[in-house]
Amino acid sequence: MNSKKYFNEIAHQWDNMQQNFFSEEVRDKAFSIAGLKKGKIAADIGAGSGFISEGLIHKGLKVIAVDQSEAMLAEMREKFCSAEGVEYRLVEAEILPIPDEAVDYAFANMYIHHVESPQKAIKEMVRILKPGGKLVITDMDEHEFKFLKEEHHDRWMGFKREDVRRWFEGTGLKKVIVDCVGESCCVQSSCGDEHASISIFVASGEK
Numbered sequence: 001m002n003s004k005k006y007f008n009e010i011a012h013q014w015d016n017m018q019q020n021f022f023s024e025e026v027r028d029k030a031f032s033i034a035g036l037k038k039g040k041i042a043a044d045i046g047a048g049s050g051f052i053s054e055g056l057i058h059k060g061l062k063v064i065a066v067d068q069s070e071a072m073l074a075e076m077r078e079k080f081c082s083a084e085g086v087e088y089r090l091v092e093a094e095i096l097p098i099p100d101e102a103v104d105y106a107f108a109n110m111y112i113h114h115v116e117s118p119q120k121a122i123k124e125m126v127r128i129l130k131p132g133g134k135l136v137i138t139d140m141d142e143h144e145f146k147f148l149k150e151e152h153h154d155r156w157m158g159f160k161r162e163d164v165r166r167w168f169e170g171t172g173l174k175k176v177i178v179d180c181v182g183e184s185c186c187v188q189s190s191c192g193d194e195h196a197s198i199s200i201f202v203a204s205g206e207k
């Protein structure tokens, strides 16, 4: 099974799974670092069933939600059917179907550990930012839990913060900060014999 098939299969359960993995603190921290302003446009990359998008909608932003999984986007459409200013884009790659300099913010929560090239994915997110726009990525620190690859189709076992900083700075982003969210991602293996508790980082920069 590949990652797209996996996320299509679990889309219905993702909200419940995600609530066990990490809390709203993660998006609160991402939003406070971004300094959100009502009426601006934000992209939520690897949006899933809309954990980040939901917060953005509540804060009065317009949202472009991007994901490879039609089932995840269907979950979002159902949840946010009465919300205005939300667009959905189905893509399977790190080439975003969004023009250059189109958005004020780009967010990606727990997305880059699924892509083939995190560095390319970061470059793409920077491309779509307007000058002065902010990129905020939240993801896992480097870890040793192989079951996440086998059971959750993770490609990367988290990241070294210095690599993430280098990738951000390599795109020309300014005011780069890579810091702790102050929370861990907690996942139990399916047979129950392993329990991962992995610290979460937040990386931000301004174009």
Ligand SMILES: C[S@@+](CC[C@H](N)C(=O)[O-])C[C@H]1O[C@@H](n2cnc3c(N)ncnc32)[C@H](O)[C@@H]1O
Binding pocket: 003, 004, 007, 018, 045, 046, 047, 048, 049, 050, 051, 052, 066, 067, 068, 069, 072, 091, 092, 093, 094, 108, 109, 110, 111, 114, 115, 116
């Ligand atoms: C771990 S989930 C996180 C979802 C959401 N951001 C959240 O915090 O709940 C990862 C999401 O990234 C999407 N994804 C993985 N690789 C992708 C790719 N190459 N292009 C677009 N979406 C991708 C998956 O379909 C899935 O919905």
